[in-house]
Structures are given as C-alpha cells and as structure tokens.
Amino acid sequence: MIEIKTIIGTAIPLTGDNINTDRIMPARYLKEITFNDMDKYVFFDERFDKNGKEKKHQFNDKKFAGANILIVNKNFGCGSSREHAVQGIKRFGINAIIGESFSHIFAENCTKLGIPCVIVNANSVAKLMKFVQDNSQIKVNISLETKKISFGNERVDFEIPDAMRLSFINGTWNITELMRTNVDIVKEKIKSISYLNGFVR
Template sequence: MKPFKTESGIVAILDRDNVDTDAIMPKQFMKSVNKNGLGQFLFDEWRYLDQGYLGIDCQHRPLNPDFELNLPQYKNASILITRSNFDCGSSREHAPWALAEYGFKVIIAESFANIFYSNCIKNGMLLIVLNKEVINELCEEIRLKQKMEITVDLENMIIITLSKTIGFNIDPSVKHTLIHGLDDIEKTLEYADKIIKFEEKRFIDYPWII
C-alpha cells in the first residue's frame, strides 16, 4: 500500500445522505473478483442512462447529465465531499475498490458505515468525518468557485482551502497505517519481537501445548 501524507486535488460534491452500497457498486458487478476495472462502474445506475453489466464498453455509454460527478468541473476529482451515513448497507469491498480506482484518495462526510471505513483504510483511502455545519461551508465555497482544489494534510490533520484551514481528528492507529502505507501483515510484523517473546515464554510455561 502506498504511504499517504498529503493529497492536493479537485474536490467534488455528492450532496446526498444515506448513499448505500447498491448505489456505489450495483449488485451485477459483484461477480468480479478482480478490483481492476471497477472504477468505470462506480455509481453506475446514477452515472449512466443505460443498464451496465460486466464486460460492457463504458467509453461509449450515454452519461446522465444530471448526475453530480458527471459535471465538467468535477472531472479528475480526487477528493469527494458527501453527507451522512455514506456507504450504508452491505459490507462488500467492491465499493472502496471502485472509489479508489475512479481516483478518489480522500472522502469527507458527516459519517460513514463502520465496515466501509475499515475497508477504505485497507485500500489506502483517507476518510474524514466533519460536522454538518463545516461541510455546509465547504460546499458553499466549492460551489462559488465551481472548480476548486484543496489540500488534505494527514500529518498535520488539516484541510486547506482557498479561504481557510480546517482541522480534523483521526484515530492515531489509522493515521500511522496510512502514513506508513501498512497492510495488515506489515502491521502485525511491527510486533514481531513481542510475538516471538510471547511464544517463547508460552512454550516454557506450557510445554505440553504445541
């Protein structure tokens, strides 16, 4: 996993509460066991005017002009701002796979589903929780500028916009994981010496246990 320290990029607004897993990654794409190629199906039923399926050529599909992420000012966005309870519903990991391949590095919301939060961290994405009033102010500034870049600094836990700096909180273990780009195995290996000492002591204390 690549280390994450800062991200500067275009920010897109998905101004909706309770965006569920079926909206992020519809069920017909669950057959894929390969995370590559899922980004083109992100928000498929909102993003396109036709019915999507695995294997379809998305380059020639008709886009829904009313869907937020199809707006020209949000092209190549790497930061997503949304509302409460993002990715409620099932725990399928295809949702963070698709979001990551689409290009999102940071998602800012009022709240997230717990399993989704964990899955995103494992895929190297930073999820930030801000209160409704702060998100309202951010959205207002972005809409006034139409196309805007912001910087998310994980080390200092700040978001830098054109007009302000916003602090955020994050669990220290999550921060450590992302900054150092650690997967579950690498995090376990950080405790290798302690694990070895524990096993050696356990063998002495309980030699009949193999």
C-alpha cells in the same frame, strides 16, 4: 510502505445521507472476478439510464473531472461490505474522502486501500461543498500532519483516530505483512483458546 501525509486536489461534492454501497456499486458488477473495471461501474445506475445515456450526476459533471477528493454527508457507504464500492471510487481517481460520518465496514475497506476517511461536522461539510461547487478548479488540501483541511482562505479541523492518522503518515497503515510477522505469537496465543484445544482449557 507508502506514506500518506497530505492529499491535495480538486473535489467532488456528493450530497445525501445514507448513500449505501448498493448505490455506489450495483450488485450485478460483483459477479466479476477482478476489480479492474470497477471505475466504469461506480454509481452506474445513478449516472446512466437504461440505454446507457448519461444522467445528471456529480461523477458525470465535467466541471469535477480529475478530482481526487470526495466530499460526502452522513453514514456514507452503509449497507453491504462489498469492497467493490471502494475499489470503484479509488479507481475513479479518489484518494481521500471528507464526510460527516462513514459506515464502519466502508471506512475499514478504505483504510485497507490507503484512502483516509476524515470526519468534519455538518457545517464544515456544507461550507466545503459550497466552496467546491463555486470553485471546482481550486484545490483542497487535507493535511494529516496538521489535522486541517484548507480551501480558499478557510481552514477546518477534522477528526481521524490519532493512531490511524500516524500510521498513514508513517506508512504503516497496511498491516497485512506486520500481522504475518506475528505468526509465532499467534501460534503461542491460540494454545489458550478453548475451542481450538478440545475445550480442555
């Protein structure tokens, strides 16, 4: 299992509340049967006009090329459950997101792919965004061990559920195999689920 303790890198500031997964990944790309090309489509309709010409967008901005941290505002990733949105962001090179808040399903999808979504208050987001705007080549450090984000001479605290934080650190965040090893417990437990047993229990 992969241990995720710190994420260090340059960051992209993406302003705006309620940025939904339809914007992150336009629905027409959900027709593809693999996630392989999702990096090409991320924020497509905001990054390109109908002739394929680049529009002004942080994901197009050369100044942020190579970033691996994304900074967002409130309710990021709301709407559709499409994992394609997270796959696009991940394949674009992002491996941690700092924001004021995340939609539930989006955050779950991120966790499944080993992308920590860490929560900081609106002031700190504004400060961070300004910092990376002015210093796009200076690295930001997210330490899951100290629960602090460092940038320049600043340090801010972030929130993340503690058990989840520890599982990133210990490399136990991907629970598929673990849930699978619990199969005998599952078989035993479901004997008491009424609708699986003719409603006799």
